[in-house]
Amino acid sequence: MVEKASNGAADGRAAANGKAVIAERPADIRNVALVGHSGSGKTTLVEALAVATGAVTRAGRVEDGTCVSDYDDIEQRQHRSVQLSVVPVGWEGIKINLLDTPGYADFVGELRAGLRAADAALFVVSAAAGASGITGPTMTLWAECAAVGMPRALVITHLDATRADFDEMIETGRAILGGGAAESMLPLHLPVYGPPGADGHRPVTGLIDLLTRQVFDYSAGTHTRTEPTADQAELIESARGRLIEGIIAESEDETLMDRYLAGAEIDPATLLADLERAVARGGFHPILIAAPPPGEGREGLGTIELLDLITRGFPTPAEHAVSAAAPGGPAAALACDPAAPLAAEVIRTASDPYVGRVSLVRVFSGTLHADETVHVSGHPDGDHERDHDLDERIGAVSAPFGRQQRPLGQAVAGDIACLTKLGHAETGDTLSAKDSPLLIEPWPLPRPLLPVAIRAHGKTDEDKLSQGLARLIAEDPTVRLEQNADTHQLVLWCLGEAHRDVALERLRSRFGVAVDVIEHEVALRETFATAASGRGRHVKQSGGHGQYAVCEIEVAPLPEGSGIEFVDKVVGGVVPRQFVPAVEKGVRAQAARGVAAGHPLVDVRVTLYDGKAHSVDSSDAAFQTAGALALREAAAAARISLLEPIAEVRVTVSDDHVGTVLGDLSARRGRVLGTEPATAGHTEIRAEVPELELSRYAVDLRSLAHGGAAFTRDYVRHEPMPAQVAEVLRKAGAATT
Structure with a gap:
């Protein structure tokens, strides 16, 4: 039940028969990630390419009627991609794995997983959005791909929008993304506009190929080659020279430029070969045009040209090249050879209601066979326990296609496949031969910085909460779970509000756990701002064995970080030796509960200097109670300071928004420590900010900098809170009580 990529129709299409497209050699595979802002048209483009290759018969739909790249029910309800999906198609004997990545910044973890599995990237931008279609995150990802030498191309969509301007989009893209290498980013085609409609709008009906000087007409819904008109020929010559110079500048043939400048006509086949080599090594970034098919059974504009470029x-x-290391050995590049030892990486983890856990893997070396035993290894992340260095037997090997799984039987080096029955493997883990274990360094994931405090909605949810959270984190490693020891809250750390909503929805709909979101509490503390004394008297007589304990203490503030220091200065045995530890225990227990606003007391020295005992009625329990009472009385006579946690914040922001971010940090009671240049066009700001002011900073910063900023936060210390802020908190706590 498989179909080779090479046995499609004569024009290169693979029949839409529900069978998986397979490849037997790495040379017959292309892995391409589609990257772009939400709404840029990535998913629509994937659907158009699936139609053009014959992978589906209806516009972007598979047999069950869902979008070809929709996997999650949440995606269908929210009408946006929230996770990585893979759509394999066949073209001219080549298997193309199209990796549709989410465009919303909250799901950048899925996007980075897609880039890890890909060998090239298509950056999709919408002409309808103009310059704002190339966002800060898009620029950051372009720079990251450039840093690792990943080949890239730019695809312009929505060119038929009312306010779309092709020339403006070209210059904007070259200026923003091209930087100093703008000459290596040039269009391969010019749009052909049809006659204006009643509203004056002119649809794009074809493309002018600048290298071959041919026109590709899509007006009838099929890809037809025609000769250019006189007006089109004039447009070609004005843009073609610039493209040829850009290609020749990247050519390995040093004589080509001299021949061109001397007036020689360069063979289009030579130019095309040089273009393809320059694209493959990341030296040239072509700009293409794409549009969805205008109706069922019709080809999307630019899809044939895009498929040709990919293949x-x-x-x-x-x-x-990807490196891996044997236990205790150095890292070495893996051989992308089906006959080499197995090395594959889990790119993402999902749950299927019928087959259980499904692992999406990229095979970097060797061949994965169904029902074989593999070795699972990974990097401990410190957030939760994971099973590493164990052998597991995998189940079926299949190709993902929308919500379907199409049987493969095996996956060779370079391919992407789904595996079942891997109960312990998680995202980022390495699968290798059981007799030759290897470990691939995982890709970097963003730190989740938006805290969401939750609690089980009911008793039945409480019983299932632990298991549901474990499955959620296994699926999405960008979610971090924290059981806060100070506030006793269960906190999910997410990347943003959309990420939070999806995580909670998955808990409810997929794992059957309903939770309530509660206000996130910051771990405040208390301390004595002035010295004070206190007397604790616990005397009770109820007819039987009574309780008698009296202790007197002095409390003095200590420097930050000192904790609770207990000193015994009792003389004369007024408090018997055996009861002194009980006093200390009572003092420490009360300090943990707090003495003013219910926050732990820290950084004080408590000195026990006097007291009374009874030969019969005194006990450990009585002196514990007396110690707690003495501390509370001392607190009532002293000035208590609330201490708030301070975080060091490092914000990397585009130079255009530095002033806005600095002003916002000041409004959050932040102290700016300094600024310094970061990457080109970006500045890093260092500041110390109270954590009370950072609860929504992950969301607010994105709005302030229009997505062109990132930050980290690390706890530094606790320090006294301003009196006016502390008073507001006290009143709020009193009102709640």
Whole structure:
């Protein structure tokens, strides 16, 4: 039940027969991630490419009627991608794994997983959005791909929008993304506009190929080649020279430029070969145009040209080196060879209601076979226990296709497949041969910085909460779970509000656990701002064995970080030796509960200097109670300071928004420590900010900098809170009580 990528129709299409497209060699595979802002048209483009290759018969729909790249019910309800999906298609004997990544910043973890599995990237931008379609996150990802030498191309969508301007989009893209290498980012085609409609709008009906000087007409819903008109020929010559110069500048043939400048006509085949080599090594970034098919059974504009670029210009998996290390050994590049030892990486983890856990893996070396035993290893992350260095037997090997799983039987080096029955493997883990264990360094994941405090909605949910959270974190490693020891709250750390909503929805709909979101509490503390004395008297007589304990203490403030220091200065045995530890225990217990606003007391010295005992009625319990009472009385006579946690914040922001971010940090009671240049066009700001002011900073910063900023936060210390802020908190606590 499989179909080779090479046995499609004569024009390169693979029949839409529900069978998986397979490849037997890495040279016959292309892994391409589609990257772009939410709403740029990535998913629509994937659907158009699936139609163009014959992978589906209806516009972007599989047999059950859902979108070809929709996997999650949440995606269908919210009408946006929230997780990575893979759609394999066949074209001219090549298997193309299209990795549709989420465009919303909250799901950047899924996006980075897609880039890890890919060997090239298509950056999709919407002409309808103009310059704002190339957002801060898009620029950051472009720079990250450039840093690792990943080949990239730019695809312009929505060119038929009312306010779309092709020339403006080209110059904007080259200026923002091209930087100093703008000459290596040039369009391969010019749009052909049809006659204006009643509203004056002119649809894009075709493309002018600048290299071959041919026109590709899509007006009838099929890809037809025609000769240019006189007006089109004039447009070609004005843009073609610039493209040729850009290609020749990246050519390995040093004589080509001299021949061109001398007036020689360069063969289009030579230019095309040089273009493809330059694209494959990341030296040239072509700009293409794409649009969805206008109706059922019709081809999307630019899809044929895009497929040709992917198959001929993008690199094979063998050209994308990934390193792995044996236990205790140095890292070495993996051989992308089906006959080599197995090395694969879990790219993402999902749950299926019928088959259980499904692991999406990229095979970097060797061949994965169904029902074989593999070795699972990974990097401990410190957040939760994971089973590492164990052998597991995998179940079926299949190809993902929308919500379907199409049987593969095996996956060779360079391919992407789904595995079942891997109960312990999590995202980022390495699968290798059981007799040759390897470990691949995982890709960096963003730190979740939006806290969400939760509690089980009811008793039945409380029983299932632990298991549901474990499954959630296994699926999404960008969610971090914290059981706060100070506030006793269960906190989910997420990347943003949309990420939070999806995580809670998955808990409810997929794992059957309903939770309530409660106000997140910051771990405040208390301390004595002035010295004070206190007397604790616990005397009770109820006819039987009584309780008698009296102790007197002095409390003095200590420097930050000192904790609770207990000193015994009792003389004369007024408090018998055996009861002194009980007094200390009572003092420490009361300090943990707090003495003013219910927050732990820290950084004080408590000195026991006097007291009374009874030969019969005194006990450990009585002196524990007396110690607690003495501390409370001392607190009533002293000035108590609330201590708030301070975090060091490092914000990397585009230079255009530095002033806005600095002003916002000051409004949050932050102290700016300094600024320094970061990457080109960006500045790093260091500041110390109270954590009370950072609860929503992950959301607010994105709004302030229009997505062009990132930050980290690390706890530094606790320090006294301003009196006016402390008073507001006290009143709020009293009102709640």
